[in-house]
Amino acid sequence: MSRPLRRVVLVDDHDLFRAGVRSELGPTVEIVGEAGSVLEAVPLIKELDPDVVLLDVHLPDGGGQAVILQVAPERPGVKFLALSVSDAAEDVIGVIRAGARGYVTKTISAEELTEAVHRTADGDAVFSPRLAGFVLDAFRGGEATADPELDQLTAREREVLQLIARGYRYKEIAARLHLSARTVESHVSAVLRKLQLSNRNELTRWAAQRRLI
């Protein structure tokens, strides 16, 4: 399948990790720039205007969400994909709520990462099993909320997330639920939107811990 070449900026404070990613990514992904801190990353991304920024959740001077918050208003076309070893739910939820299109762990395989970059560039959401687990946690419980449209997951969305958490890929989920791959993607995007816009207590608490609100 022929895919357009994606221009990517890699932001991570570990040189070793950056070198590893650089050598692993497939021929359809070109690393056009690298940065090791928020201070370096912000002007670099604004200048290069890449398709996708692979963004470490933890950076020495403010973290991935600081980069998103400073870049996104001026470069709305740039998409962010969070990449981390972090296990803390509030870090991950924080960077997603700042505007990242998804979250993958650093143990991801090279081909999956390449796939995730393309999916991010296409404007789709990228959910790793771990993120799916966090989201299920965050939307757990059916408490009455002010905005059920945003504050609750539909049964179908929950089903999709559960399959992602079980390690299924989108295509496998589509086959299992007798849906088109496109429909699965739109469910995941809907969940991402809820994650970013919902005022559910659980989510605002997490975001507050990362001083986003």
Added chain:
Amino acid sequence: MSSRPLRLPVAFPTVSRSERGRVLAGVCAGIAERLAVDATLVRLTFALLTFAAGAGVVAYLGAWTLLPAPGAEPVSRWRRIAGVVLVVWAAVLALHGLGLAGSLVWPLALAAAGLVIAAGAVSFGLHPRTARVLAAVLILAGVVVFLGDNTRGSASTLLAPGAVAVSLLLVLGPWAFRLARERDAERAERIRTQEREELAARVHDSVLQTLALIQREPNDPRRVATLARRQERELRAWLYPSSEPAADGTLAGAVDAAAAEIEELHGVRVEVVRTGDAPLDDRTHALVLAAREAMANASKHSGANEVSVFLDADTTHVALFVRDRGSGFDPDAVADDRRGIAESIRGRMERVGGTARIVSSPGDGTEVELELPEAPG
């Protein structure tokens, strides 16, 4: 830290003389501008004060000395001191003029001078400590004069101790406050040091040991991966305790422990994702053992280098999934003597009222689904 100038609790308001609407030196106009009242009102006040033994004139001179010309630098130290003396003198005259007894006026004047010196130490160019001593001496002198002059029974004997207490508080308060803050900073520093030491100990005990082990066996990739993985798990549990609530005694904790054990034994990554938790009882314990068996099978037979585990639990319903992307097999073709699946997984689940489903086909990986419905009764 101590070289930082003391912040003035009572700063001189930044009043300057005014160019606009000045009659004499622009003092009244300047004060009026600052207070946002009509200049006539200020002039009237000065005029009325003049009737009180000429206090208005002295006060005007004092203000003139104190207030800088519009736009100019603040006045010099000597002018400032002279100005304060004039203003205090004016206050004394005014109070006399209003008919207050000398025995009350002089102590008040002394205390006021003390307060001004304490508050304005920096703008007088005095060392804060000198200013404090000076202020305390003046206030004490005021108290002594007051006590010496007043006979018992006067109403002001009741007020005076309060006034002295307030004055002393104003003089010594900032100093005590800073002392307390320094002590807090010291304690914070001590806690930080302790934390750093704990971190160093932790890194030494775990990370450095692991790195040493890896260097000793660099040619055994499986062993290296296992060591790295174990280290990662340990560090994570320590760094993010909230995301690993999984202490012993809960289902999630037991699943984590089983996954860790399988990783160690078979050198395969076992990635656990979970949502919710449940207490560990006979039924959930059986589920953990079945899950452990499923993980072990996946690690041994599938050839995949990663096994995904998803635990979805609440108090009424528990589901657990073990998935690999390895070689897969035909579940129907498994000989009955393969006790792993028949006994350790299916049998275990059925005995506690649960179910086990195994979905697999050659080349497509395997998924084991374990479920516990709500406990009967």
